[in-house]
Amino acid sequence: MKNLNHEYCGRFEAPDRSLGELGRRDFLYRLGRGVGGVALSSMLFREGLLGAEAGDNPLAPKKSHRPARAKSCIFLFMAGGPSQMDTFDPKPLLNKYHGTPAFDGAQLRTSGRKLLYVGSPFRFSRFGQCGTEVSDMFPHLATCVDDMAVVRSIHTDSDAHSLATFLMNTGEGLPGSPSLGSWTVYGLGTENQNLPAFVVFPISGTGGFGGPQNWSNGYLPAIYQGTPLKSEGVPIVDLQPPAGTTAEQQEANIQLLNHFNRPYLEGHPLKSDLWARMKNYELAFRMQMTVPEALDVDKEPPAIRELYGLDNKVTEPMGRRCLMARRLVERGVRFVQIYSRGWDSHQDIAGQHRLRGLETDRPMAALLKDLKQRGLLDQTLVAWGGEFGRTPQSLPHNWKAPGREHNKTAMPMWFAGGGVKGGTVVGATDELGEKAVESPYHLHDLHATFLHLMGLDDMRLTYYHAGRFKRLTDLGGRIIKEMV
């Protein structure tokens, strides 16, 4: 349960000097009518274009609280909630009780219907030197277990999709708070000013899980919001002007704009901010090249494309995103989140989860292997999980093709790279996989661990909002020390 020791509330007043002006409440007041944040190429600063008057670039790389284990993060988000007992948490006993009504008379919260146990239709085996058990949903991923830490004991606060998704992304069940990626970029800035610092590959299809609010900057300045990228076509909305506008025309326009803007700078109290705004036009123009280039998977050799499954219609969508993610972190992007949809298997867990495995297994394993062979895995934290786990039982009326219900008391997750202790399994659920019983970790603990690996201290990464210093982990989280 959440630690409700209120002495910690006082700690909200702790600003962090390592964050410079940004962590200080003064920052709030300084925003003024002026321009608080200036996203601008650090290159411009190096070139001395802004001179001494330049304000801090809030996206410039910042010193972490402690030596960072990971420089970037790729969060593979399995929207809908993958099942633990069919993926990374084998429960042989469950198969024995297949078809039996739940012992504790477990009922569905909404309808009160009785639930029936469902054995896992997947076979588990041990893999790697560590012998971590993985189901046959993930034959490729299974070859990476020596680099992975599987955590079986994470629990969350809600078993409703949107609330749980908000919780996983922002630590709060209602929208409006900054996401994990926003906090990370707020704390660390980013290495490549020509690319967005925090990018998201959203799922397509009907909403319902809260959409952009999951990569929102919340109460942090807008600079820290996630940029949704499309993996096909023009990757960012309005990155390009309307069709028919040539590069020559754009350059002429920017040139004229610069001429018109220049006299206005003279003696203006916000001179450096206005100058920064002018420079952004050039940066945005350059991004028309840099962003598509960063995402151009056609540049990859055939072997790599095949590794990620780009040659296969089923694996291609996820493969493309995973490969783009690698190209992005390679270029210094701080935080990448990839959504995979369709994990909400209320019925036909055998068929639906199997399909999810087919879609994602090869690309995700390729990502880990590719990062590793490039020496990037050590500095890239890869995380996999959904918004909650699933129950050992199915609704009786789905018995023809049984599935599993939502479960907030246990969920499967794994981590790799970026300082994660590979080959480990953390915590345990009960014999039927219903609830985390051994070393249970709350989702705030998970967030604290995330930040820890990125070199940030969740207690010190604060932002003054609504009368107090807020943080991602609310009253604080424990680090999952077994995996770091």
Add this chain to the structure above:
Amino acid sequence: MGCELLRPISIGVALFTGLAAFAGTAEDTRVRFQTQIKPILETRCLSCHDTRTRNSGLVLDTPEAILRGGALNGPSVLPGNAEASPLIRYLRGEKLPAMPLGEPPLAEEEIGLIASWINQLPPPADASEGAGASWPFTRLESPAIPAVRDRKWVRNPIDALILAKLETQGMQPAPPTSRRSLLRRIYFDLIGMPPTPEAMARFLRNPSDEAYEQEVETLLRNPHYGERWGRHWLDLVRYADTEGGGPDYPRPHIWRYRDYVIRAFNQDRAYDRFVKEQLAGDLYSVYGAEGKLGLGFLNLGVVGEDAGRQNLLVDLVTTTGSVFLGLTLECARCHDHKYDPIPARDYFRTEAFFSSLTVGEADLPFTQYEGPRLDPEAWERRAQAWQRELDLRKELKEKTTAEFLKRLEKPFRLVGGQDLKDGVVPLSDAGELKTALNRGVLFTREERELYRLIERQNTAYGNVSHRDYFKPRVHTAWEIQSGYGARRPNPAMPTTYILMGGNPKSRGEAVEAGFLSALEDQFPFESENPRQNPRQTLAEWISHPDNPLTARVMVNRIWQHHFGEGLVRTASDFGRNGSGTLHPELIDFLASHFVRNRWSIKAVHRLILQSNVYRQSIRNPRAGEYRSRDPDNRYFWRSNPLRLEAEAIRDSILAVSGELNATMGGPGFFPKVEENLLWEGGTWWKPSSREERNRRTVYMWQGRSFQLPMMNVFDGANLNESCWRRQVTTVAPQVFALFNNPFVHEQSRRMARRIVREAGPEPESQVRRAFRLALQRDPTPEERSRGLDFLNRPLTARLPPMELAKGPATAPGVSSDASPSPPPRGEDQDRLADLCLVLLNMNEFIFLE
């Protein structure tokens, strides 16, 4: 407990001036624990002395803990006496072992800073006797107007109050701004759009004070005023057209509250009545339907998927505290407020005022002030059209689903590579349809997207409770037991309990509705009718002229929107953890004026706009010197330059292009957005007609799960909670929204067409007209020649016709938005359109002097 942060608010008559002086001088010189002391302790001391480690029982992370001290020496500091304080003596090595243990000592400046902090702590005797309530909890009285040296500069008491402070600092105000800037300033401040070139010319011809005052009056009467200032209020009350949370269902009738707010500002409705209407409008029969519309305020919270009643109550207490009282009441939900005199008990006493409340929809005929009333037939047609669309979609879904399902009747083999050797997957019913669609095996991409669109439209708008989208209904509130519209007090109010740690499952003692204890002495309040509905009692208490907070908080907000900064900069936090103010007397002067003038907001505008403080330039010749002493301009030695908000930018573009549709009120319009963005959100989005889309931004549909990128990147309001100020950031995606987005390109072309129409074919007059429209000035000779060069220089490549943005795919059968084709793209107009695009992107266009 005598430390600065927890000074008890005790009974006693406070001498206003003394307290004001305290508040005024304390701010700048006082060492602040949180920002200055705490970081030192954090770095050097807390590893052994925080709440986890507690060596020697000593915790150094809060002033209270420091005063409490450790097991060995008792209190670590003696307030007002740094030299004798154990903390300082250990740090200096006067007491052994020297601290920090085994590490180098603190820097002398750091110890000095801690010592100053200790010395400024009031000695204990002071704190317990005669300290009285401190500002802003003190009684509101109009202050004495100070004498100043430069009396010529003073037009009204605002000037005297500001100038007196400036003179104590040896500073002088900035010279008056130019007439052009002044007119632009009042236009943007009051209506959020620039003056026309003709209005500017007229104003420049007549440099008299009367001309200025005349302009102010005209603008205050302009209906666009309500749209501009209503928007500020909508920010505060977390206005959105959807419920938020995951499904993000529409609140289809909430626009009536939005229109109510705009109307209230335009009519200069007395603020006390405005408050009452929003909290308890249903209970004042004299306010009629307007009162019921005002209750939209109670209906704007975010509804989570697990919508709990406690969520509603937390939202109401939080928002009420922050909007009307400028207090962070929500801090006292889990424990006593750490900084302000608000015990947790007070939080739940406030909550109890709402304990019998429930919110929802009800019928309410359109009033004579509302658009639909004027044309009931048109409204009826919309209702019918809506119903037809719903039926059509439902039918379409059923038909498509049935047809698609037929293809799934027998198991099929998925195509794929080596992974799919045994990839036969049985798919049997509707639940599997999605899987099959996602696979892209049995269906084409178009079919897949069609199905998703249909599904999205059905879930978001086909929701049963919203079938009456175009019926005269309203989002309102009533008492749980008595039902909608009851005015009787309820004998069986649900009991409110103190919830330990804010946890609904952990009930403490029961509490009755009651007012904030911190205000009891300064503002004793007895409800005239004890059997009154509690919500009404709360409304009476907040809107009472003697409530010390209500008027102060509101005038500060008005000031904030004229100057970019409030006098209290944290405009929704007047507490100790907020910014405080250098100008409590000025706030009190404005607040008294406000209350005396029947709570007229326009009266406060007049006063402010009359002052010389307001008319200052953004450039002060001594800025270099002043900036080092007062970098944040808290003394107001110049005007603050302002970047326009997203709405003002968009509205100004429409105004300048000549395309603005000034129609007021009614349901929100949907702008065109890139289709791909929409897949992610839950709300159905169908672009409105071009005419509708060219309305002011305040009428744009505000979806919580999806914001227009332009609103987003230009720091639009966070729609999930009360937003008391817009942030101002400069990020590259703003260029995408203002330089690349098809909307701006379209407006540039329409502006070009307007220029040709108004200025003729002569390039020179076109350039002049473009500058006058966009910036209300003539181009400089340099700008003129650059502009002419630009128009005359041919581009090497011939451009294909520019395509306007395509609207989202529309399901067959659903009428698509047929916007008229764009103006013909003559070659000259292309260059002129680019010139216009450049003008709309100028710093001068989106920054206000």
